[in-house]
């Protein structure tokens with residue numbers, strides 16, 4: 001997959017880009033086959049909702065050989081390199097599992113403030129690729145973005161007095177449906193009036209590429225259909241993390257800054273288990 005000038009322009013102006021059929025049905029089912037075992041593991045990589053269902057699995061590239069390869073496939077590296085204008089490395093990977101009827105929301109936020117304040121990331125030269133593993137519809141909690149807001153820098157946020165669950169560090173609250181830094185409502189209202197909201201829907205295999213500073217959120221899943229997405233965050237190698245007082249674990253904030261070397265697009269070849 002080659003990025004065209006018009007795709008690059010759309011990303012620069014809007015802060016996001018939709019790419020239909022970036023992954024095939026076969027590739028998506030192969031990815032989904034990895035989930036049951038990952039979801040069953042009782043490690044800090046697996047984050048639960050209040051009701052005990054799995055909300056997210058982090059650090060996939062650290063714990064599973066398929067994901068270690070997948071994050072480096074040529075089509076993804078080409079996108080990240082051309083939009084960030086440099087070589088890239090992984091900052092974070094996760095699957096968000098918004099389960100039918102129960103999956104909880106993600107409040108309005110920007111990602112970069114977390115990576116800046118928690119992890120020491122200098123500037124927002126960072127993007128995420130969200131790959132749809134289920135069909136994402138209007139009803140199962142699509143990601144909402146406010147176009148153009150990536151250009152505003154870090155805006156005023158409402159810092160909540162969050163505490164970690166069961167004595168865990170405070171940052172763990174932001175892995176749950178209680179984010180620490182959410183965007184002020186007056187700022188949201190102003191930008192909503194100017195730019196509206198785009199809801200990212202599409203077939204499995206569609207990808208949404210979004211800038212680290214774009215305003216985004218998603219609603220609870222009230223539908224009978226799961227909404228599972230894989231999110232890979234690429235950072236520029238010219239924007240590596242600085243020292244912070246308390247580093248988060250590597251599955252939340254990777255500190256291996258080695259540039260990713262692309263591997264052939266056919267990651268299915270490493271395990272023909274379908």
Ligand SMILES: O=C(O)CCC(=O)C(=O)O
Nearest residue numbers: 096106111142143216218
């Ligand atoms: O999965 C979602 O709907 C939201 C994810 C998100 O906002 C994030 O990872 O920052």
